Amino acid sequence: MSELRKTAFYDLEKAFNGRFTDFGGWDLPVRYTSQVEEHLTVRNSVGVFDVSHMGEIFITGRDALKQVNYLVTNDVEKLVDYQILYTPMMNKKGGVVDDLLVYRYNDEKFLLVVNAANVEKDFQWMLENNKYYTVIENESSKYVQLAVQGPKSEATLQKIFTDVKLSEIEYYNFKVVKYKNQDIILSRTGYTGEDGFELYFFDNIATEVWTKIFEAGEEFGIKPIGLGARDTLRLEKKMALYGHELSDTINPLEASLKWTVKFDKKEFIGKEEVLALKGKGKLQKKLVGIELIDKGVPRHGAILKNDKGEEIGFVTSGTKSPSLNKSIALAMLNKGYFKLGTEVFVELNKKLRKAVVIKTPFL
Amino acid sequence: MTEVREEYFYSKEHDWVKIDGEFAYLGISDYAQDELGEIVYVDYVKDVGDEIKIGEDYASVESTKSTSEVFSLVSGEVVELNEAVEDDSEVINASPYDNGWIIKIKLSETVDTSQLLSASDYEDFLKTL
Numbered sequence: 477m478s479e480l481r482k483t484a485f486y487d488l489e490k491a492f493n494g495r496f497t498d499f500g501g502w503d504l505p506v507r508y509t510s511q512v513e514e515h516l517t518v519r520n521s522v523g524v525f526d527v528s529h530m531g532e533i534f535i536t537g538r539d540a541l542k543q544v545n546y547l548v549t550n551d552v553e554k555l556v557d558y559q560i561l562y563t564p565m566m567n568k569k570g571g572v573v574d575d576l577l578v579y580r581y582n583d584e585k586f587l588l589v590v591n592a593a594n595v596e597k598d599f600q601w602m603l604e605n606n607k608y609y610t611v612i613e614n615e616s617s618k619y620v621q622l623a624v625q626g627p628k629s630e631a632t633l634q635k636i637f638t639d640v641k642l643s644e645i646e647y648y649n650f651k652v653v654k655y656k657n658q659d660i661i662l663s664r665t666g667y668t669g670e671d672g673f674e675l676y677f678f679d680n681i682a683t684e685v686w687t688k689i690f691e692a693g694e695e696f697g698i699k700p701i702g703l704g705a706r707d708t709l710r711l712e713k714k715m716a717l718y719g720h721e722l723s724d725t726i727n728p729l730e731a732s733l734k735w736t737v738k739f740d741k742k743e744f745i746g747k748e749e750v751l752a753l754k755g756k757g758k759l760q761k762k763l764v765g766i767e768l769i770d771k772g773v774p775r776h777g778a779i780l781k782n783d784k785g786e787e788i789g790f791v792t793s794g795t796k797s798p799s800l801n802k803s804i805a806l807a808m809l810n811k812g813y814f815k816l817g818t819e820v821f822v823e824l825n826k827k828l829r830k831a832v833v834i835k836t837p838f839l
Numbered sequence: 840m841t842e843v844r845e846e847y848f849y850s851k852e853h854d855w856v857k858i859d860g861e862f863a864y865l866g867i868s869d870y871a872q873d874e875l876g877e878i879v880y881v882d883y884v885k886d887v888g889d890e891i892k893i894g895e896d897y898a899s900v901e902s903t904k905s906t907s908e909v910f911s912l913v914s915g916e917v918v919e920l921n922e923a924v925e926d927d928s929e930v931i932n933a934s935p936y937d938n939g940w941i942i943k944i945k946l947s948e949t950v951d952t953s954q955l956l957s958a959s960d961y962e963d964f965l966k967t968l
Contacts, residue, residue: 495874511876511903704876704904773880773901796879796903803880825882825899 483528484620484682492700499703500593502529507702514705515798518668522626522693523701524686527667531595531616532676533588539608541583546607547745548578549728551738555580560648560665563736564728565598566746570753571724572731574598575716577665579650587661591718605745620679624689625672625709628696633673635692636685637662647671655681667706669713669837708795714765714806714837720776720792721763721806729753730808732763732836761789761808765836766820768803770829779823780807780831788813791822797838804838805831841965842869844936848912848952849961855936856912858950863913864940867900870965872935875902878928881941889917897942900931909941913950919943 480503489496494505504526507514517523535544545552550563561578574594579587590598599614606612624633634642640653640662650663658681666672677685690698707717714732716722721731727750728737737750753759768774774794782788794805805822813820816835821828847855853871857864872878878900885897896908897917921940923930931939956964 506904507876708903771880772882773906775906796901798903825884827882 481529483526484679485526485528485622485686488683488686489526489700494700494702497703499529502592504529505700505702507704508700511702511704511708512798514699514701515708517697517699518626518670518701518705518709519799520627521696522624522628522632522698523705524689524693524698525623525625525701525703525706526621527623527674528620529592530621531590531592531598531614532619533590533595533599533602534613534615535586535588535602535610536584536613537608537610538584540586540610541580543606543608543610544578544586544588545741546743547602547605548576549737549741549744549746549750550578551741552578552580552586553741557582558650560650560663562648564722564731564733565601566728566744566750567601567724568745568749569724570727570746570749572718572722572726572728573601573724575718575722575733577663579661579663594718618678619676620682621674621676622686622689623666623668623672623674624693625666625668625701626670628693628698629670629672632689632693632696632698633662636688642673645673655685660685667715668709669715669839670709705798707793708798711793711795711804711806712797712799712837712839717793726808727753729759730762757811759811761810762814763792763806764809764814764833765838766805766807766822766831767834767838768805768822768829768831770831771803772822772824772827772829773803774805774807774822774824774829774831778805780809781821781823781828782813783819783821785828788820799839804834806836809833841873842936843958843962843965845958847936847958848950848955849958849964850910850912850956851964852910854909854912856950856955857936857940858913858946858952861946862918863915863944863946863950865897865909865911865913865942865944866935866940867909867931868961869935871907872932872939875900875905875907877903878931879903881924881928881931883920883925883942885917885942887917887920891915891917891944900928900941911942911944912955913944913946915944915947917942918945
């Protein structure tokens with residue numbers, strides 16, 4: 477086994493008593509103290525996640541805009557400078573290579589932020605499909621990333637970045653700010669459903685930036701947050717996790733991401749495949765939210781059955797929701813079971829538990 | 840600090856057993872509850888009246904992040920499931936050796952404690968982790 481990769485914040489996280497886990501080859505904190513407490517800290521105040529494992533790929537050149545728009549399903553043409561877009565990137569078989577954020581600097585320079593486990597796959601895919609001869613560079617190893625999330629994130633960061641008015645950075649927009657002569661990308665985005673920022677910078681100022689953030693957030697009870705709470709936070713808000721709600725074989729419509737697929741775009745990889753699934757009644761399965769009526773905690777991979785005991789789907793992600801204090805899950809269900817209120821059964825520990833299809837996001 | 844109870848016996852899977860005459864109480868160690876984090880639900884796969892053998896699983900302990908099966912260190916008949924755990928499984932986090940016991944078994948044979956870890960064996964084992 478190869479050694480796990482450590483981020484620039486590893487020692488700082490150890491000092492906070494982080495419990496580490498192997499996350500796609502990275503040694504990252506899954507929690508520090510209590511996962512539920514960390515979850516609620518982000519919902520109610522402010523917390524800091526080390527997400528340095530995420531990938532950063534730059535696409536530049538005269539036709540960068542065309543190229544990025546060709547790679548992804550959402551419409552990059554709509555973006556103005558310093559605006560951000562969430563989008564799937566499809567393969568040619570109807571599945572999804574990855575889901576990512578597209579940052580537009582200008583029409584000749586884009587940053588694509590991709591999932592850690594997919595960096596190499598995505599980079600290769602982009603190179604193979606470089607139709608417009610752009611420059612595609614994988615800069616992932618240069619950047620570290622911190623996500624500062626929660627209602628007090630703006631107040632925390634405003635104390636550090638005194639030259640910018642953070643309230644002027646709108647949701648899904650970014651700014652490149654100077655911190656002691658170094659660039660920091662300040663992006664109003666996140667994976668928690670709360671207000672917040674994601675900060676990208678080089679690792680030489682990692683310790684300093686981390687320390688500043690914790691000093692600034694002290695009055696709000698700022699805490700470092702592990703991957704465990706990151707997962708429950710995103711799940712309550714129905715944000716997809718690649719490998720669970722999305723994969724090489726699940727298409728964006730099945731994953732309830734129709735809003736990210738712009739069929740009227742002239743071209744994009746996967747357009748034909750996804751067009752074939754468009755229209756009433758065509759989807760054979762779809763992602764829905766369920767709530768357990770019986771006791772138990774649904775987990776990724778658990779089988780769903782109908783009242784006749786026939787298999788009708790599976791759980792993609794599930795948890796006991798810390799905010800709602802009930803067991804919730806996202807599930808890929810067969811046609812005929814999408815309607816709110818539909819009763820289904822989840823098989824857990826060889827027993828069937830009653831559940832019901834409910835509205836999402838859960839929170 | 841992780842607590843290890845003197846009079847209990849342990850397994851390397853961090854299960855414990857406390858023998859009380861013809862009965863035995865089973866649960867998970869302080870180390871185990873700390874590793875798991877908040878325990879949100881205990882899903883019993885054995886019920887009162889069921890036979891249970893050494894090595895058989897009797898429940899799955901669900902934490903916010905994961906599921907772990909727990910195994911019996913003794914053989915006998917299940918006589919009680921801990922109601923306190925069924926009501927609020929975080930009692931295991933708060934009191935893994937006392938109020939947070941998980942199952943009570945009426946022994947069908949004498950427990951061969953030489954097959955189990957004593958408190959000091961278990962403490963030594965924890966140091967290797």
